[in-house]
Amino acid sequence: MVTRQRGRPRSFDRLTALEQATMTFWEHGYETTSVSDLTRAMGISAPSLYAAFGDKKTLFEEVVETYAVSYGAYGGRALAEERSAREAIGRLLREAATLFTEPGHPRGCLMISAATNCSTPEVEEALRTRRNENLATFEARIRRDVESGDLPPDVDARALARFSGAVLQGLSQQARDGATAEELTVVAETAMRAWPSAAAPTAPREEAR
Amino acid sequence: MVTRQRGRPRSFDRLTALEQATMTFWEHGYETTSVSDLTRAMGISAPSLYAAFGDKKTLFEEVVETYAVSYGAYGGRALAEERSAREAIGRLLREAATLFTEPGHPRGCLMISAATNCSTPEVEEALRTRRNENLATFEARIRRDVESGDLPPDVDARALARFSGAVLQGLSQQARDGATAEELTVVAETAMRAWPSAAAPTAPREEAR
DNA sequence: TGAATTCTATAGCGCTCGATACGAAAGGTG
C-alpha cells in the first residue's frame, strides 16, 4: 500500500507553498487575494496550484485549518494550561497582543480578519462558525470556574466570554490599524479589570472562606 | 448665478440613491459591492451613477461622509452631551450595541467593517484614518476628565481610549456574526467595569472632596 | 528501453469587473 509514488515528482515543497499561501491570505484576505497573487507568492503555476490544493476555496480552507493549529494554537494552550479561566483568558489576550503585532508575518488574526465581506458565503460562514465556536469554548471554561466556585456564582459566563471575544477581535483590528504590541498589551490588561477579581459572591464585603 | 438647471432633469432622487448605495456598501463592504450591485440597488444605470457620483471610490467616500454624520453621529452626541468621559463612552457603547443590531439596516458599523482587506489602498486607509481619529477623540475626552480630577490622575488616557475603541470594533464584528442587542449590551456594560469607577487617586480609601 | 504515470508551462477559456461612447430623450431658452 505504501508503495513509492510514480510519475514526475512535484518540483516544489507543498508545505512551503501552503505557508506562502497562508501569508498572502493573512495579509490581504480571501477576497482580495487573486489566484495569480497566490501563484506568484507560492512560486508555482496555476495548474500546479489546482493539482496540489484544489480550487481557491479549498486552498483557503486548508490554510485556515493549518493556521488554527499553528499560529492560532496559543488560545487553546492558554485555556488548557492555566489554572483558572481568568488566568487563561488573561494570558490569551496578552499573547494575542504580542502575536498580532509580531514581525515576520501579517498583523492581526487570520480567522478574524481574512473573510469579512466575502463574496463566497460559505467561506465567510466557515470563519464565522470558528469564531462562534471559540466563544463557546470561552464560555464553557468560564462556566467551569463558576461551578467550581473559582468565580462568583452570579457571573454571566456567556457575557464574559462574549466580552473577551470582542476584545480579542478589537485587538486584531487595532493591530491591523497600526497599534504597537505595548499599546495592545495595555488594552488586554485593561480588559481584565472587567473580570470579577475572585470569588466574592452575593455578600461582597466579608472575608469569607 | 442661482439660475434654474437646464437640460433634461434627473429622473431619480440623488439622496435616495445615495442611501441605497450606503445600504449596499454597509452590508457587503467596498470590495464585494460591484458597480452592477450598486446600479441595481439604486435603480439607475451605470452612466447615471458615474454622472451623479463620479466613480465607485468617490461614491464610497460620499457614502462614508454621510454615514458619519447620520448613522455614525451617536458617538459625537454622547461625547458632547454627557457630563463625564465615563458616562459618554458608556452611553456610546450601549447605543452601539443597539444600533449595530437594529433592524432596517445592515449590522455592525460601516466605518469599521466596510473596508477591511480592500484592493484600493486609499479607501482602506481613509477608514483607518477615521477610526484612529475616533480613538484620538476618545483620548482627548478622557484626558480632560483626568486633568479636571473627574478621573484618577494615574489613568492612562491613551490606553483607556484604545480599549474602548477595541470593544466598539468587537461589538461591530459580533453584531455581524449574529449577536443580539441584549448580548452586546451586556458586553458594553461589562467593558465599563474596566473603567476606574470615580476619582479615587493615590489615596483610595478616603472620602475626600 | 518502452509504456504508464504524474507534474509543469503556455496559452486561453468564459465571465465579471469598473468605466465609457454614443445617440435618443427631455427639459429650458430664444
Added chain:
DNA sequence: CACCTTTCGTATCGAGCGCTATAGAATTCA
C-alpha cells in the same frame, strides 16, 4: 418653433478574475 444643455438607455470596452485544455518534461515500473 429651433437651439442648447443635460440625462437617459443601450451596448459595449479593455483588463483581470477563477479556472483548465493541452502538450511536453520527468520519473517509476515492467
